[in-house]
Amino acid sequence: MEKNDKTTGTVSGIIANLVVVDVDGPVGQNEICFITHGKERLMAEVIKVTGDQAYVQVFESTRGLRPGSKVDFEGHMLEVTLGPGMLSRNYDGLQNDLDKMEGVFLKRGDYTDPLNREQKWNFKPLLEKGAEVIAGDWLGEVEENQMPHRIMVPFKLEGTFTIKSIAKEGEYTVDDEIAVLEDKDGNSVSVNMVQKWPVKVPIKTHKEKPRPFKLLETGVRCIDTLNPITEGGTGFIPGPFGTGKTVLQHAISKQAEADIVIIAACGERANEVVEIFKEFPELDDPRTGRKLIERTTIIANTSNMPVAAREASVYTAMTLGEYYRAMGLKVLLMADSTSRWAQALREMSNRLEELPGPDAFPMDLSAIISNFYSRAGFVYLNNEQTGSITFIGTVSPAGGNLKEPVTENTRKAARCFYGLSQDRADSKRYPAIDPIDSYSKYLEYPELQESLEKNMGEHWLENVLKTKDILFSGKEADEQINILGDDGVPIDFHQRFWKAELIDFVVLQQDAFDKIDASTPLERQKYMLEKVLNIADTDFEFKNFEQVGEFFKRLINQLKQMNYSEFDSEKFKTYEKELEEMLGEFAVETKKEAQAV
Numbered sequence: 049m050e051k052n053d054k055t056t057g058t059v060s061g062i063i064a065n066l067v068v069v070d071v072d073g074p075v076g077q078n079e080i081c082f083i084t085h086g087k088e089r090l091m092a093e094v095i096k097v098t099g100d101q102a103y104v105q106v107f108e109s110t111r112g113l114r115p116g117s118k119v120d121f122e123g124h125m126l127e128v129t130l131g132p133g134m135l136s137r138n139y140d141g142l143q144n145d146l147d148k149m150e151g152v153f154l155k156r157g158d159y160t161d162p163l164n165r166e167q168k169w170n171f172k173p174l175l176e177k178g179a180e181v182i183a184g185d186w187l188g189e190v191e192e193n194q195m196p197h198r199i200m201v202p203f204k205l206e207g208t209f210t211i212k213s214i215a216k217e218g219e220y221t222v223d224d225e226i227a228v229l230e231d232k233d234g235n236s237v238s239v240n241m242v243q244k245w246p247v248k249v250p251i252k253t254h255k256e257k258p259r260p261f262k263l264l265e266t267g268v269r270c271i272d273t274l275n276p277i278t279e280g281g282t283g284f285i286p287g288p289f290g291t292g293k294t295v296l297q298h299a300i301s302k303q304a305e306a307d308i309v310i311i312a313a314c315g316e317r318a319n320e321v322v323e324i325f326k327e328f329p330e331l332d333d334p335r336t337g338r339k340l341i342e343r344t345t346i347i348a349n350t351s352n353m354p355v356a357a358r359e360a361s362v363y364t365a366m367t368l369g370e371y372y373r374a375m376g377l378k379v380l381l382m383a384d385s386t387s388r389w390a391q392a393l394r395e396m397s398n399r400l401e402e403l404p405g406p407d408a409f410p411m412d413l414s415a416i417i418s419n420f421y422s423r424a425g426f427v428y429l430n431n432e433q434t435g436s437i438t439f440i441g442t443v444s445p446a447g448g449n450l451k452e453p454v455t456e457n458t459r460k461a462a463r464c465f466y467g468l469s470q471d472r473a474d475s476k477r478y479p480a481i482d483p484i485d486s487y488s489k490y491l492e493y494p495e496l497q498e499s500l501e502k503n504m505g506e507h508w509l510e511n512v513l514k515t516k517d518i519l520f521s522g523k524e525a526d527e528q529i530n531i532l533g534d535d536g537v538p539i540d541f542h543q544r545f546w547k548a549e550l551i552d553f554v555v556l557q558q559d560a561f562d563k564i565d566a567s568t569p570l571e572r573q574k575y576m577l578e579k580v581l582n583i584a585d586t587d588f589e590f591k592n593f594e595q596v597g598e599f600f601k602r603l604i605n606q607l608k609q610m611n612y613s614e615f616d617s618e619k620f621k622t623y624e625k626e627l628e629e630m631l632g633e634f635a636v637e638t639k640k641e642a643q644a645v
C-alpha cells in the first residue's frame with residue numbers, strides 16, 4: 049500500500065466520528081489519514097470507500113469540525129511502532145504513551161512517540177557479516193528489564209538478504225543503524241531497532257504453527273488441574289460483576305509461565321482504567337522477586353474515548369504480542385473486556401448503516417472474533433526456537449445472558465471456557481470458576497494428552513476425568529437431597545455430596561491472598577489430587593448422614609491446613625500424619641461398630 053503521490057481530500061460530511069471525504073486519488077481500506085482542523089491534525093481510518101468518497105472514522109472527537117477541512121492520506125494502515133522500551137508502559141489503542149498525558153486524556157490532535165529516542169541500549173550482535181537472513185531473523189539483542197529483546201530483520205522485508213555489515217557490541221539509540229542488509233540485486237537496506245507494522249495484519253515470520261500441546265502452568269488449581277490452558281492456547285472468562293474477575297486476572301498474570309504480559313483494558317470506564325494503572329505497578333512478580341509491571345505493557349481505552357480507538361486497542365495489544373513471540377518469548381495476553389471491543393464494532397457498523405446481525409452487532413462478528421483469536425498460538429521460528437501468545441479474554445454478557453452474540457461467538461473461537469458463577473461468588477467459593485460448566489477442549493487433544501502423560505504421569509488424565517465425575521455426581525446428589533430432604537435419601541447420597549465438597553474445598557477453592565495457597569506448582573497439584581482421590585475412592589461405613597458431614601468437615605479442615613503450609617515442610621508432614629491417623633481411626637471405629645451389630 050505504500051505509494052509516493054499521497055492522496056488528499058476534502059471533508060464533505062460529518063456524522064459524529066464518521067466523516068465523509070471527497071478524495072482526489074486512490075485510497076485503501078483501513079488506510080490512515082489526518083484531517084487538518086485549525087492547528088490540530090486529527091487521525092482517522094478509512095472504513096469504507098465508494099467511488100471518489102471515503103468514509104473515515106476519526107480516532108478523536110470531531111467537535112467543531114467543518115466541511116471543507118483538508119485531509120491527507122498516509123498510504124498505510126494503522127501501524128504500531130515496535131522496538132525496545134515498550135515494557136512498563138501504559139499506552140492507549142493508538143500507542144500514545146498515557147503517562148505523558150495530562151489528566152486521563154491526551155489533548156485532541158496530540159500523538160506521542162511510543163519509544164524513547166534518546167535512551168541508549170547495549171546491542172550485542174547475534175549474527176555475522178555475510179550471513180543470509182529473512183524477515184524475523186534475530187540480528188542481535190539488547191536487554192530490557194533483564195529480558196532479552198531481539199532486534200529482528202524487519203518483518204516487512206520480502207526475500208533473502210545478506211548481512212553487509214552489522215554493528216559491534218556497544219551502546220546505541222533505537223534510531224542508530226545496527227545493520228545493513230543487501231538483497232539479491234545488490235540493493236541495500238539500513239536497519240535500526242525500530243519497526244512499524246499494521247495492527248490488523250498478523251505478523252507471520254514463523255516457520256510453523258502447530259496446535260498447542262504444552263500445558264501452561266498458572267498455579268490456579270481449578271485451571272491447571274481441571275481445565276488446563278496450553279502455551280499458545282485461548283480461553284475466555286465470562287463473568288457477572290463482582291465475581292472475582294480482577295483477582296483471577298491478577299493471579300494468572302502474576303503466576304502464569306509467561307515472559308511478557310500484555311493487558312488490553314478495552315472500553316473500561318475511566319476510573320477502572322486508573323485502577324489498573326494503580327494496581328498493576330503494585331503487583332509483585334513471584335518469578336523475578338521484583339515488580340510484575342517490569343515485564344508488562346498495558347494498552348488501555350475507556351468507553352468515552354472514540355469508538356475507533358477502542359476498536360484498535362485489542363489489535364495493538366495482539367500485534368505487540370506477536371512482536372515478542374517472534375523473539376522467542378512466551379506472551380500472555382489478557383483482554384478485558386472483549387464485550388466492550390465488540391460494542392465498538394457495533395457502533396461503527398451501525399453508523400455505516402450496514403445490515404445488522406443479531407443484537408445489531410456486525411454480520412461478520414463471528415469471523416472478526418475468530419480471526420482475532422486465531423492470531424494467538426504457539427510457533428516454531430525459523431531458527432528452531434519457539435514462541436507463544438496465550439490469549440485470555442473476558443466477556444461481560446449483558447444481564448448474565450450467555451446466549452448473547454459476543455459470548456456465543458467467543459465460545460466458538462476460544463478453546464477454554466472459565467465461567468464465573470454468581471452462586472459460587474456469593475458463597476465465597478473462590479475462584480468462582482464453575483467446575484461443571486467450564487471446560488478445556490485441549491484435554492481432548494492427543495498432543496496435550498501425550499504431554500500430560502509424560503510430565504504428570506500416566507494416570508493423570510484418568511484422575512482428572514474421575515475428579516470431574518465426582519463433582520458431577522456430588523451435584524446430582526445435592527439436588528436430590530434438596531428435593532427429598534436429608535433423611536429422604538440413602539446415606540450414600542450424602543457421601544457422594546461430601547466427596548464433591550472435599551474436592552471443591554481442597555482442590556478448587558484457592559485463596560488468592562494467602563502467600564502459599566495463592567499459587568500451587570503442578571507437582572503439588574498432582575500430589576494433593578492423588579491424596580483427595582484416595583479418600584474419594586474409599587467407601588466409608590457411616591451410621592447416619594450427620595456422621596458423614598462431621599467426618600468430611602474434619603478431613604477438609606485438615607487438608608486445607610496442608611494447602612496453607614509450605615509443601616513437604618515439617619508442618620505439612622505433621623498435618624498429613626494427623627490426616628492418616630484420622631482416616632485410620634475412623635476405619636477401626638466403624639469396623640468395631642459393624643462387628644458389634
Ligand SMILES: Nc1ncnc2c1ncn2[C@@H]1O[C@H](COP(=O)(O)OP(=O)(O)OP(=O)(O)O)[C@@H](O)[C@H]1O
Pocket residue numbers: 287288289290291292293294295296478479480558559560561
Ligand atoms: N481467589 C480469591 N481468593 C480470595 N478472595 C477472592 C478471590 N477471588 C475474589 N475474591 C474476593 O472477591 C472480591 C471481588 O473480586 P473482584 O474485584 O476480582 O471482582 P470483579 O469480578 O473483578 O469485580 P468487577 O466486575 O466489579 O470488576 C475481592 O475483593 C475478594 O475479596
